[in-house]
Amino acid sequence: xxxxxxxxxxxxxxxxxxxxxxxxxxxxxxxxxxxxxxxxxxxxxxxxxxxxxxxxxxxxxxxxxxxxxxxxxxxxxxxxxxxxxxxxxxxxxxxxxxxxxxxxxxxxxxxxxxxxxxxxxxxxxxxxxxxxxxxxxxxxxxxxxxxxxxxxxxxxxxxxxxxxxxxxxxxxxxxxxxxxxxxxxxxxxxxxxxxxxxxxxxxxxxxxxxxxxxxxxxxxxxxxxxxxxxxxxxxxxxxxxxxxxxxxxxxxxxxxxxxxxxxxxxxxxxxxxxxxxxxxxxxxxxxxxxxxxxxxxxxxxxxxxxxxxxxxxx
Amino acid sequence: xxxxxxxxxxxxxxxxxxxxxxxxxxxxxxxxxxxxxxxxxxxxxxxxxxxxxxxxxxxxxxxxxxxxxxxxxxxxxxxxxxxxxxxxxxxxxxxxxxxxxxxxxxxxxxxxxxxxxxxxxxxxxxxxxxxxxxxxxxxxxxxxxxxxxxxxxxxxxxxxxxxxxxxxxxxxxxxxxxxxxxxxxxxxxxxxxxxxxxxxxxxxxxxxxxxxxxxxxxxxxxxxxxxxxxxxxxxxxxxxxxxxxxxxxxxxxxxxxxxxxxxxxxxxxxxxxxxxxxxxxxxxxxxxxxxxxxxxxxxxxxxxxxxxxxxxxxxxxxxxxxxxxxxxxxxxxxxxxxxxxxxxxxxxxxxxxxxxxxxxxxxxxxxxxxxxxxxxxxxxxxxxxxxxxxxxxxxxxxxxxxxxxxxxxxxxxxxxxxxxxxxxxxxxxxxxxxxxxxxxxxxxxxxxxxxxxxxxxxxxxxxxxxxxxxxxxxxxxxxxxxxxxxxxxxxxxxxxxxxxxxxxxxxxxxxxxxxxxxxxxxxxxxxxxxxxxxxxxxxxxxxxxxxxxxxxxxxxxxxxxxxxxxxxxxxxxxxxxxxxxxxxxxxxxxxxxxxxxxxxxxxxxxxxxxxxxxxxxxxxxxxxxxxxxxxxxxxxxxxxxxxxxx
Ligand code: SF4
Numbered sequence: 001x002x003x004x005x006x007x008x009x010x011x012x013x014x015x016x017x018x019x020x021x022x023x024x025x026x027x028x029x030x031x032x033x034x035x036x037x038x039x040x041x042x043x044x045x046x047x048x049x050x051x052x053x054x055x056x057x058x059x060x061x062x063x064x065x066x067x068x069x070x071x072x073x074x075x076x077x078x079x080x081x082x083x084x085x086x087x088x089x090x091x092x093x094x095x096x097x098x099x100x101x102x103x104x105x106x107x108x109x110x111x112x113x114x115x116x117x118x119x120x121x122x123x124x125x126x127x128x129x130x131x132x133x134x135x136x137x138x139x140x141x142x143x144x145x146x147x148x149x150x151x152x153x154x155x156x157x158x159x160x161x162x163x164x165x166x167x168x169x170x171x172x173x174x175x176x177x178x179x180x181x182x183x184x185x186x187x188x189x190x191x192x193x194x195x196x197x198x199x200x201x202x203x204x205x206x207x208x209x210x211x212x213x214x215x216x217x218x219x220x221x222x223x224x225x226x227x228x229x230x231x232x233x234x235x236x237x238x239x240x241x242x243x244x245x246x247x248x249x250x251x252x253x254x255x256x257x258x259x260x261x262x263x264x265x266x267x268x269x270x271x272x273x274x275x276x277x278x279x280x281x282x283x284x285x286x287x288x289x290x291x292x293x294x295x296x297x298x299x300x301x302x303x304x305x306x307x308x309x310x311x312x313x314x
Numbered sequence: 315x316x317x318x319x320x321x322x323x324x325x326x327x328x329x330x331x332x333x334x335x336x337x338x339x340x341x342x343x344x345x346x347x348x349x350x351x352x353x354x355x356x357x358x359x360x361x362x363x364x365x366x367x368x369x370x371x372x373x374x375x376x377x378x379x380x381x382x383x384x385x386x387x388x389x390x391x392x393x394x395x396x397x398x399x400x401x402x403x404x405x406x407x408x409x410x411x412x413x414x415x416x417x418x419x420x421x422x423x424x425x426x427x428x429x430x431x432x433x434x435x436x437x438x439x440x441x442x443x444x445x446x447x448x449x450x451x452x453x454x455x456x457x458x459x460x461x462x463x464x465x466x467x468x469x470x471x472x473x474x475x476x477x478x479x480x481x482x483x484x485x486x487x488x489x490x491x492x493x494x495x496x497x498x499x500x501x502x503x504x505x506x507x508x509x510x511x512x513x514x515x516x517x518x519x520x521x522x523x524x525x526x527x528x529x530x531x532x533x534x535x536x537x538x539x540x541x542x543x544x545x546x547x548x549x550x551x552x553x554x555x556x557x558x559x560x561x562x563x564x565x566x567x568x569x570x571x572x573x574x575x576x577x578x579x580x581x582x583x584x585x586x587x588x589x590x591x592x593x594x595x596x597x598x599x600x601x602x603x604x605x606x607x608x609x610x611x612x613x614x615x616x617x618x619x620x621x622x623x624x625x626x627x628x629x630x631x632x633x634x635x636x637x638x639x640x641x642x643x644x645x646x647x648x649x650x651x652x653x654x655x656x657x658x659x660x661x662x663x664x665x666x667x668x669x670x671x672x673x674x675x676x677x678x679x680x681x682x683x684x685x686x687x688x689x690x691x692x693x694x695x696x697x698x699x700x701x702x703x704x705x706x707x708x709x710x711x712x713x714x715x716x717x718x719x720x721x722x723x724x725x726x727x728x729x730x731x732x733x734x735x736x737x738x739x740x741x742x743x744x745x746x747x748x749x750x751x752x753x754x755x756x757x758x759x760x761x762x763x764x765x766x767x768x769x770x771x772x773x774x775x776x777x778x779x780x781x782x783x784x785x786x787x788x789x790x791x792x793x794x795x796x797x798x799x800x801x802x803x804x805x806x807x808x809x810x811x812x813x814x815x816x817x818x819x820x821x822x823x824x825x826x827x828x829x830x831x832x833x834x835x836x837x838x839x840x841x842x843x844x845x846x847x848x849x850x851x852x853x854x855x856x857x858x859x860x861x862x863x864x865x866x867x868x869x870x871x872x873x874x875x876x877x878x879x880x881x882x883x884x885x886x887x888x889x890x891x892x893x894x895x896x897x898x899x900x901x902x903x904x905x906x907x908x909x910x911x912x913x914x915x916x917x918x919x920x921x922x923x924x925x926x927x928x929x930x931x932x933x934x935x936x937x938x939x940x941x942x943x944x945x946x947x948x949x950x951x952x953x954x955x956x957x958x959x960x
Contacts, residue, residue, distance in 0.1 A: 023462070143542055143587070213739070218728075220720040233739075271551065293455055
């Protein structure tokens with residue numbers, strides 16, 4: 001298992017490199033001069049030249065990228081163009097909110113989607129199956145942030161069971177943390193659970209039709225054991241893959257849903273960065289977002305190797 | 315259930331061949347939901363065109379005297395905080411959303427599709443680089459990237475759509491690349507290339523038609539995604555800018571007045587849901603229709619239960635044989651009501667230690683018969699009659715008792731050995747499972763016994779191979795492993811369903827040799843299901859020939875093969891390769907009719923060279939001819955059965 005992990009991590013290093021290059025290039029294309037933002041409108045030409053030299057703006061593109069990458073590897077992603085906060089600081093400040101929502105949504109998605117999908121798949125054509133399929137179809141069409149607003153109306157505004165705004169870090173109080181992310185997580189989890197339920201149901205139905213299930217039955221394995229041992233382990237393969245795809249969507253959804261609850265996560269950071277054209281911050285957020293996705297995908301790969309022996313090296 | 319599936323080819327196909335397009339349209343219309351979705355979207359698509367004319371008010375016209383009006387006759391959906399008509403705003407917002415989504419999808423399509431097509435078709439270095447980049451882009455947080463692009467271009471709807479277009483281009487790239495890659499390998503493209511067709515011409519003629527369907531599906535689904543993303547971006551203020559109306563902007567506004575006017579969040583939200591839902595349903599429906607268009611759907615025609623008289627019970631007097639099947643009938647629930655009888659009136663015996671062959675073309679009910687004996691019919695299948703094993707009736711036996719017999723006294727091996735092994739568990743584990751269930755061994759004992767069994771079935775280096783997963787086993791080795799598994803319960807009867815069909819010719823012989831060696835050693839009986847008369851000749855004591863769900867001839871294997879008494883058996887023999895060295899094979903014209911299309915009278919009559927009018931009218935019975943031979947042909951004695959097959 002360690003070897004698998006090592007292979008995956010090694011395989012993803014070049015990927016991160018490409019991503020960093022793409023991010024850097026893309027954000028380098030910003031029209032206008034970053035010095036306008038940092039210095040303001042009434043800067044002198046000397047100040048301009050000085051800052052240009054300091055930031056190395058006159059160097060060739062690849063040199064700039066190399067320098068940026070070298071610093072990035074040491075954990076220095078530069079300083080916000082707008083205020084004096086370092087990018088790493090700003091990103092780490094907002095990371096807990098984004099992580100909480102992304103994984104909260106994932107948790108809700110898994111807890112609802114997988115059992116629903118398994119049950120529906122095992123009882124194909126039944127009432128529960130039909131309801132699950134319908135719910136999953138509708139669930140995939142629901143905008144997360146709209147669901148979040150709809151949830152906020154009764155739970156936060158009318159009954160005041162949960163806070164309507166604000167984030168409590170788990171280090172302060174776990175229960176308050178849970179309360180502060182509950183609605184957002186459920187809102188994010190609706191579409192994730194819909195996708196997972198569909199995938200799981202399909203996987204279960206597919207596996208149940210396989211010859212090895214019949215072969216297992218033919219050697220006297222009971223229906224129950226066939227379902228829970230032979231079928232579900234195989235059905236887990238495509239489901240685990242889906243989890244990998246879902247992170248990307250959940251992270252994106254979290255950016256928007258956090259706005260419903262006034263949480264200060266990557267969304268708020270990114271929106272401000274757009275408004276102020278704060279390129280260093282934008283780079284930092286995109287890189288960190290990529291790291292989150294990549295790390296989850298490594299975890300998914302490892303889990304994938306566990307459920308699917310064909311993927312194990314050696 | 316491969317046989318039933320094989321026989322499920324649509325009868326409409328023969329009757330009235332439909333063009334590809336018409337078939338697709340029909341398949342699509344079967345999805346009523348998708349059709350409704352398409353209709354809804356058509357109506358919606360008219361909004362950008364006629365919206366400004368039907369909107370009762372100017373969507374950005376404020377009227378501060380009339381804010382937060384509830385739904386009324388003048389403003390159907392009421393007014394917002396600036397007194398603007400909600401209904402007019404929603405119409406404007408819909409137009410904005412659709413135009414924007416079309417732009418986003420268009421950008422994704424134009425950016426991704428041609429590039430994917432070229433990369434996939436040319437392959438090589440460019441393709442590898444492009445794929446690396448695409449992989450990297452997929453690993454990027456899509457919405458964050460879109461926001462980053464907005465940071466470069468500045469927040470506006472058009473820029474948001476450019477951003478979403480770029481983010482979504484990868485899906486089109488991958489789709490087109492995959493299809494082009496496939497086409498590159500395909501024979502017909504090779505032929506076109508040899509014929510001197512230019513690359514653009516090949517792409518246009520051979521690749522595009524194949525990809526048109528999947529591309530439409532992808533486009534539809536991307537529409538849904540872009541609509542959702544646009545609403546989200548506008549909601550956080552990075553898309554459509556107020557006072558312009560958009561679903562996202564309206565929701566952002568509505569959120570400010572949640573306390574007082576919660577109703578305001580409903581109209582834009584519901585419109586998003588309906589529209590996204592419609593696109594998704596349309597995409598799913600199209601995908602389904604495409605899948606069906608390729609493989610025509612099965613018929614849903616009802617089938618009248620045939621009233622064929624049951625075959626006479628086996629005439630063997632005295633002690634009960636190991637397996638006695640009497641008047642077995644198998645029915646399946648047809649997909650839309652009605653029942654299909656796929657096996658009727660089947661009866662035979664298998665004596666201990668003997669080998670009985672069940673032979674016939676695919677679709678004649680052989681495998682279904684085997685599954686019925688095992689109690690493993692697919693969902694919706696039902697067996698009546700009697701299956702007695704060692705004197706015990708198996709039909710209707712409760713599951714736990716059946717589970718003791720399956721894999722215990724009755725073992726089974728299958729046609730596709732590799733597909734019959736569970737890929738998620740080691741071979742040892744799976745054999746051990748049977749041993750734990752039937753031989754009462756614990757995990758350790760089962761492990762070492764499994765290795766012994768693997769050695770017995772001729773797997774070299776068994777102790778090491780036992781810990782392998784099935785994907786490390788070749789087809790022949792996998793079948794040996796399956797046999798080892800079936801032996802785990804020390805069976806008295808082994809049901810072998812086409813055990814060698816999927817294997818290479820040399821391996822086939824090895825597996826069959828192994829089976830007969832094991833049979834000699836253990837004295838077990840074998841019920842061998844095959845379409846190959848040669849296998850019957852080599853291994854079987856008795857042969858049963860099945861056609862269209864009935865046994866049509868039965869007798870000692872040697873006698874039956876040297877002097878077939880039924881035209882169908884004679885036809886099968888004539889089409890065996892070794893009988894026609896060099897010459898073209900004799901073929902029985904036509905094919906086994908599907909279960910809903912069994913003719914009245916002798917079921918073989920449409921293909922029989924000896925058929926008379928009586929054959930087409932009167933049902934047949936399996937009659938005893940003496941010397942253990944049974945036959946269903948009514949004209950036996952009148953005709954030379956080998957006639958007509960030369
Ligand atoms: S009964 Fe008639 S149609 Fe049927 S096999 Fe005999 S001759 Fe042919």
